[in-house]
Amino acid sequence: MxxxxxxxxxxxxxxxxxxxxxxxxxxxxxxxxxxxxWVVVLGALGxxxxxxxxTTRYLPMSAATPVAIFVVGVVLLGSAVWLTRRKAGSR
Numbered sequence: 545m546x547x548x549x550x551x552x553x554x555x556x557x558x559x560x561x562x563x564x565x566x567x568x569x570x571x572x573x574x575x576x577x578x579x580x581x582w583v584v585v586l587g588a589l590g591x592x593x594x595x596x597x598x599t600t601r602y603l604p605m606s607a608a609t610p611v612a613i614f615v616v617g618v619v620l621l622g623s624a625v626w627l628t629r630r631k632a633g634s635r
Contacts, residue, residue: 565594581632584627588620 568590575583595616604607
């Protein structure tokens with residue numbers, strides 16, 4: 545899997561972090577737009593796995609690292625709440 549290979553490769557010669565973060569973000573967006581909770585869960589799991597690696601790569605030894613992880617968590621929580629409200633409103 546290209547995503548796993550790019551994340552695990554310590555030499556930095558992987559597919560690049562853009563190729564790593566794109567599939568989970570696209571799954572998140574598709575899940576929210578299609579109102580499919582299982583797609584959102586898959587995307588959220590991918591984002592949760594990749595975010596710490598990306599933040600430590602680009603923000604090493606920085607106070608911005610926990611802030612970036614917190615912001616990603618808030619966005620995930622917000623999309624989950626929005627999806628739940630939209631799904632409950634359509635019934």
